[in-house]
Amino acid sequence: MVDSKMEEQLLQYESSFNILAAEMGLDYFPVDFELVPSQFMMEVAVYGLPVRLPHWSFGVRYIHQFVRHRMGHSKIYEVVFPGNPGRAYLANTNSIIENTLVIAHVLGHADFSKNNHLFRRVQEQEGYHLVEQAATHARGIEAAIEKHGAVRVEQVLDAALALEPHIDIDKDLRRPLYPGTVETAPLPDRGVFRRRFDELPGERPRGREPLPPGKSAPIPPHPERDLLWFIAQYAPELEDWERDVFLAVREESFYFYPVFACQIMNEGWASYWHARLLREASFIPEQFYLDAMKTHSDVVRPYAGEQQVALAINPYHIGFVLWNHIVEEHGIDGARRTMTQEDDFGFIRNYLTEDLANELELFRYVARANGEIKVVESDMNELRESILAPKFNFAAPRVVVQDIQKDGTLVLKHDHDVDGTGLDVERARKVLEYIYRVWRRTVKLVTVNDKGKEETLEKSDSGD
Numbered sequence: 001m002v003d004s005k006m007e008e009q010l011l012q013y014e015s016s017f018n019i020l021a022a023e024m025g026l027d028y029f030p031v032d033f034e035l036v037p038s039q040f041m042m043e044v045a046v047y048g049l050p051v052r053l054p055h056w057s058f059g060v061r062y063i064h065q066f067v068r069h070r071m072g073h074s075k076i077y078e079v080v081f082p083g084n085p086g087r088a089y090l091a092n093t094n095s096i097i098e099n100t101l102v103i104a105h106v107l108g109h110a111d112f113s114k115n116n117h118l119f120r121r122v123q124e125q126e127g128y129h130l131v132e133q134a135a136t137h138a139r140g141i142e143a144a145i146e147k148h149g150a151v152r153v154e155q156v157l158d159a160a161l162a163l164e165p166h167i168d169i170d171k172d173l174r175r176p177l178y179p180g181t182v183e184t185a186p187l188p189d190r191g192v193f194r195r196r197f198d199e200l201p202g203e204r205p206r207g208r209e210p211l212p213p214g215k216s217a218p219i220p221p222h223p224e225r226d227l228l229w230f231i232a233q234y235a236p237e238l239e240d241w242e243r244d245v246f247l248a249v250r251e252e253s254f255y256f257y258p259v260f261a262c263q264i265m266n267e268g269w270a271s272y273w274h275a276r277l278l279r280e281a282s283f284i285p286e287q288f289y290l291d292a293m294k295t296h297s298d299v300v301r302p303y304a305g306e307q308q309v310a311l312a313i314n315p316y317h318i319g320f321v322l323w324n325h326i327v328e329e330h331g332i333d334g335a336r337r338t339m340t341q342e343d344d345f346g347f348i349r350n351y352l353t354e355d356l357a358n359e360l361e362l363f364r365y366v367a368r369a370n371g372e373i374k375v376v377e378s379d380m381n382e383l384r385e386s387i388l389a390p391k392f393n394f395a396a397p398r399v400v401v402q403d404i405q406k407d408g409t410l411v412l413k414h415d416h417d418v419d420g421t422g423l424d425v426e427r428a429r430k431v432l433e434y435i436y437r438v439w440r441r442t443v444k445l446v447t448v449n450d451k452g453k454e455e456t457l458e459k460s461d462s463g464d
Contacts, residue, residue: 006096007035013100016283021107024280025332026273028110029084029128033103038093044079078102082113084128100284101274101292108273112266115340119258125173130255137248144241156242159231159434160249165394166227167253169261175226177233179217223400223413228253230401236408237440246438253394260394261343268319269339272327275320313387318360322351344391348384357383397423402446410439414447423447425457432459 014033021028036044080088088106090099113119126133145153224230232238232246259266278284278292326335342350352362362383392398398415405411414423428445436443442460449455 006092006099009096010035010090010099010103013284014103017103017107017277017281020277020280021111021273024276025336026107026111028107028114029086031080031086031088031106031110033088033090033106035092035099036089038091041079041089041091044089078106080106080109081131082110082119082123083131084123086110086113087131097288097291098295100288101278101295104274104277104281105270107277108270109266111273112262112269112339113258115336116258116262116265116343117340118262118343122169122173122254122258126251126255130252134252137252140241140244140248144245148241153245155434155437156245157249159438160228160246162431162434163227163231164249164253165396166225166399167229167250167257168224168226169254169257171226171229173251173254175229178219178221219404220401223402223415225398225400226250227399227401227412231435231438234404235439238438242438257394258343261345261391263391264313264315264319264322264344265339265342265347266319267315268321268323271316271320272323313360313362318352318362318387321356321360322347325356326351345388348387352380352384352387354380362387399445408441410435410441410443412443412445414445416448428457429459432457436460 010033078088078090080086086106086109088102090102094102113123141153141157219234220230228246228250232243232250235243238246275293278289281289284292323335326338330338338347338351357380398418399412400415401410402413403411416423428447432443432445436459442458445457447455447457
């Protein structure tokens with residue numbers, strides 16, 4: 001049940017914060033705030049959107065989140081969705097002090113999502129209305145279930161959601177199909193030295209030999225990272241409704257990528273601005289401000305709880321400290337330039353110095369099978385990359401489409417040299433099974449085993 005008194009007070013604070021934020025240089029699309037029950041907040045946090053494709057995996061995530069919440073390990077203050085307008089849900093179980101801080105925090109997020117280049121590029125391609133589009137996707141799934149049955153639809157969703165991380169964010173959301181033939185225009189002359197260099201032993205470029213102009217182009221013409229797009233467009237027997245499912249999951253994955261790739265920057269920026277806005281908010285009582293800053297300290301603390309070892313970073317904490325340092329060194333205009341241009345990879349590599357790492361008490365560690373934790377001495381580059389490693393490719397192994405063989409066999413390759421990530425073989429076999437159900441031909445995955453030797457996993461109608 002919504003507390004009408006709290007709602008009225010928050011509306012007043014929201015209006016005042018919008019005026020103050022504009023005076024302080026924040027620039028964002030309007031944000032629609034809504035007080036909702038904590039259970040709804042949890043559902044939205046788990047699904048990632050207020051309405052989303054129905055699938056059993058979200059139920060598993062909900063149970064995990066619910067258990068963490070009941071055990072006191074997780075509290076969801078707000079869920080915010082960028083767009084024009086943006087949307088923000090506040091838990092009606094939060095205190096008015098907590099929700100006042102959250103309003104200021106959300107305005108920092110809104111400023112970030114409108115002006116950061118990665119967020120803006122994806123939002124422009126999405127049309128700034130993915131929340132509404134996700135509801136359309138969900139209705140499409142419901143219609144497909146009515147027409148084709150829950151079992152068939154779930155099999156397609158199993159495959160699409162198993163490949164959810166496998167998009168190519170460097171390509172456009174709506175990209176054209178491969179050209180049907182090799183371009184007929186002659187290649188530019190590479191020069192005598194370059195031609196002689198190409199002819200040296202071992203210097204021939206990797207990949208297929210160039211084909212004569214006008215010949216049919218191979219599919220794919222190059223290793224393809226966007227598995228969702230490729231299967232949607234080139235699976236030999238995929239029906240239109242199945243293709244729509246894959247493209248819907250791909251569109252939502254594009255939407256989530258900036259949130260994932262800019263988490264430290266984004267949460268730190270929002271934390272920096274909620275602290276500044278609260279400090280300048282003359283319209284809130286002094287004791288109210290002190291209590292709100294106590295909540296701020298809880299949000300940006302280094303650890304998840306008291307007297308815990310920091311085995312994982314708090315993005316609010318590390319982002320908040322780095323943004324404060326950047327503002328001190330380069331001013332707010334310099335900080336805004338960084339905010340528009342970087343993602344977490346550039347942010348951590350360029351601004352996490354050894355002094356800041358020591359201040360943040362960051363370290364690398366090894367967790368042994370017997371439960372022992374050992375701190376590892378390392379240089380700064382290793383520390384930075386250990387923070388960023390879970391962010392690479394949505395924390396999933398890099399897998400590309402290598403080839404479609406003459407009999408229709410789909411050949412995938414684990415690009416282990418790029419991601420440095422090992423495969424969970426049992427999970428990989430399960431994903432191959434999912435892909436096989438929609439590709440409807442043999443599917444192979446080339447990877448390396450734990451001895452560093454090449455190994456091929458396979459799923460076909462004759463079994464594994």
